[in-house]
Amino acid sequence: MPAACPCGPTAARTTERRSPRVTELADVVGRYGPAFRRTHRLTGDQLKALDAIEVCRTAALGGHTDACPHCGYTRQSYNSCRNRHCPKCQRLTRARWIAARKADLLPVPYFHVVFTLPHDLNALVLHNRRTLIGLLFDTAARTLADFGRSTFGGKLGFTMILHTWDQKLNAHFHLHALVAGGALAGDDGSTRWVASDAKFLFPVHALSKTFRGKFLAGLKALRDAGDLTLPAAMSSPATGKPLAALIETLYRKAWTVYAKPPFDGPQRTLEYLGRYTHRVAISNNRILSIDDDDVRFTYRDRRDGDRVKAMTLPAGEFLRRFCLHVLPTGLMRIRHFGFLANRRKAVLLAQCRRSLGAPAPDPPPERTTDQWMLVLTGRDIAACPRCGHRPLVRTELPSARPPLRLLRRAPPTLHDRLPQ
Numbered sequence: 001m002p003a004a005c006p007c008g009p010t011a012a013r014t015t016e017r018r019s020p021r022v023t024e025l026a027d028v029v030g031r032y033g034p035a036f037r038r039t040h041r042l043t044g045d046q047l048k049a050l051d052a053i054e055v056c057r058t059a060a061l062g063g064h065t066d067a068c069p070h071c072g073y074t075r076q077s078y079n080s081c082r083n084r085h086c087p088k089c090q091r092l093t094r095a096r097w098i099a100a101r102k103a104d105l106l107p108v109p110y111f112h113v114v115f116t117l118p119h120d121l122n123a124l125v126l127h128n129r130r131t132l133i134g135l136l137f138d139t140a141a142r143t144l145a146d147f148g149r150s151t152f153g154g155k156l157g158f159t160m161i162l163h164t165w166d167q168k169l170n171a172h173f174h175l176h177a178l179v180a181g182g183a184l185a186g187d188d189g190s191t192r193w194v195a196s197d198a199k200f201l202f203p204v205h206a207l208s209k210t211f212r213g214k215f216l217a218g219l220k221a222l223r224d225a226g227d228l229t230l231p232a233a234m235s236s237p238a239t240g241k242p243l244a245a246l247i248e249t250l251y252r253k254a255w256t257v258y259a260k261p262p263f264d265g266p267q268r269t270l271e272y273l274g275r276y277t278h279r280v281a282i283s284n285n286r287i288l289s290i291d292d293d294d295v296r297f298t299y300r301d302r303r304d305g306d307r308v309k310a311m312t313l314p315a316g317e318f319l320r321r322f323c324l325h326v327l328p329t330g331l332m333r334i335r336h337f338g339f340l341a342n343r344r345k346a347v348l349l350a351q352c353r354r355s356l357g358a359p360a361p362d363p364p365p366e367r368t369t370d371q372w373m374l375v376l377t378g379r380d381i382a383a384c385p386r387c388g389h390r391p392l393v394r395t396e397l398p399s400a401r402p403p404l405r406l407l408r409r410a411p412p413t414l415h416d417r418l419p420q
Contacts, residue, residue: 024284025087025322028295029054032315039316046326050319052081056088062399066392068384076397084333085326090278092372097334098274099364101159102267104340104349107358108193109181109262110269111201113158115140115211116174116256120246123231125173129328131227132219133162133173139214140175141337146210147202148338152194154185155348157339161273162327165281167299168311169321178273181262184339184352193355199261208257216247223247277334281325290315 029050037047055061063078080089117125117136125132137160148156158179166172181196222228223243234242263269288296288310295318300306313321327333339348353360367375370382383390 022284023287023289025282025287026053026056028287028290028315028318031290032293032319036316036319040320040323042323043326043328045328046323049083049085049326050323052083053086056081056083056086059397060400063397065395065397066381067395068387068389068392070389071384071387073384073386078397079399084278085280087280087283090280091376092369094274094278095372095376097277098270101270101274103361103364104345105266105270105361106157106180106349106352107356108195108266109198110266111179111181111196111262112260112269112273113144113177113179113201113207114174114256114258115143115177116172117215118250118253118255119172120250120253122171122173123233124228124243124246126171126324127229127231128222130331131222133331135215135218135222136173136175137162137335139211139218140177141335142214143207143211144177144179144202145338147207148183151202152183152185152196154183154194155338156180156183157337157348157352159273159334159336159340161276162333163276163279164325164327167302169281169318169324171324176273176276178269184348184355191351191355193352201259204257204259207259208255211257212250212253212255216250219247281322 033050033054037050042050057063057078057080059078061079061081063076065074065076067074080086082089084090084093115136121132140160141158144156144158148154156179158177161176162173163176164171164173179201181198181201183194183196184191185194186192228243230243234246263272282297286298288298290296293315294312295315296310296312297318298308298310301309336342336345339345339352350360352358370380373379373381379385380390382392384392
């Protein structure tokens with residue numbers, strides 16, 4: 001089996017100690033963001049993400065003061081920016097997502113399948129994000145659906161999650177898919193569940209070839225329709241021969257698709273994949289320091305047994321790489337297919353459970369933010385940490401609006417959508 005996904009969490013051996021000083025992405029943006037914005041042509045989404053990260057959980061966004069009427073203890077808490085690219089705002093979102101998805105689980109094995117685009121396509125994808133990420137989702141989904149029909153004679157159910165980075169923050173476009181081990185077969189009222197092998201779903205070499213063929217056929221169709229913006233290296237000569245040559249090269253290249261065997265029970269699989277759902281390009285705990293206009297952070301070296309090492313980038317280059325992974329507004333990173341597609345999920349999941357003889361699960365419990373924080377951290381934030389009195393008395397703090405840099409920047413031209 002190929003090496004594990006370069007973006008995801010794995011066990012590793014740390015080769016150095018972290019500094020006790022806590023450094024965050026917000027520190028990098030706050031210190032070096034102004035110069036970076038002046039010297040790079042950024043999209044509105046990238047500017048918005050940088051602004052949000054910089055002011056997240058600061059007085060700029062407002063917040064509240066909690067006071068204990070019993071002992072006089074007070075504390076201030078500031079609001080989160082809730083931007084999906086902010087590493088501080090994803091933990092609660094991820095926990096809620098996992099709780100909701102547990103209600104969709106069936107008592108069957110689940111497989112983790114990863115579809116990866118060759119790095120030869122990185123520049124083209126960066127110039128056509130919506131179009132080619134859409135094509136990536138479509139071709140990977142159709143590949144799985146076709147194998148489900150040919151192998152089981154029915155409809156698969158799976159969820160796909162987009163990642164765009166590797167451990168060094170370079171472009172690395174791939175999809176993580178959580179696939180139920182089996183399919184719902186029969187459209188004549190005699191629906192039944194057709195189970196997969198407990199340890200094997202589909203042959204990955206066949207998946208890879210089919211995925212490659214479907215994606216490149218779609219790429220040709222987009223090229224012929226004039227729906228692609230070409231990077232400078234491909235835009236001349238006007239005949240488009242450089243892109244044609246790339247497509248022919250990619251037909252001869254082996255593409256990477258791999259599948260991990262199922263874990264012990266579907267909930268364990270979902271909790272594992274939950275680590276991938278709301279990840280951002282880099283987490284705060286990977287940033288070691290910012291000194292002398294450099295950012296030092298950890299990465300896993302796949303060529304050296306997944307050892308955790310440190311690398312240093314100039315702050316501008318670090319921010320440029322981070323901005324490569326800011327997605328356009330409205331581009332969905334998590335999508336559901338087959339009998340999990342939102343349009344018919346309730347009906348089809350009920351049919352799956354009847355075929356399997358499985359009871360409908362209890363709906364996920366409704367929790368307030370305070371209750372979620374108790375689940376995630378073990379701390380009751382509604383109680384006074386000094387005397388234990390609850391509830392604390394809350395007073396809202398007004399926000400001081402963050403600088404609206406977007407209003408002071410000219411819109412990027414078509415070929416300046418990403419920092420080069």
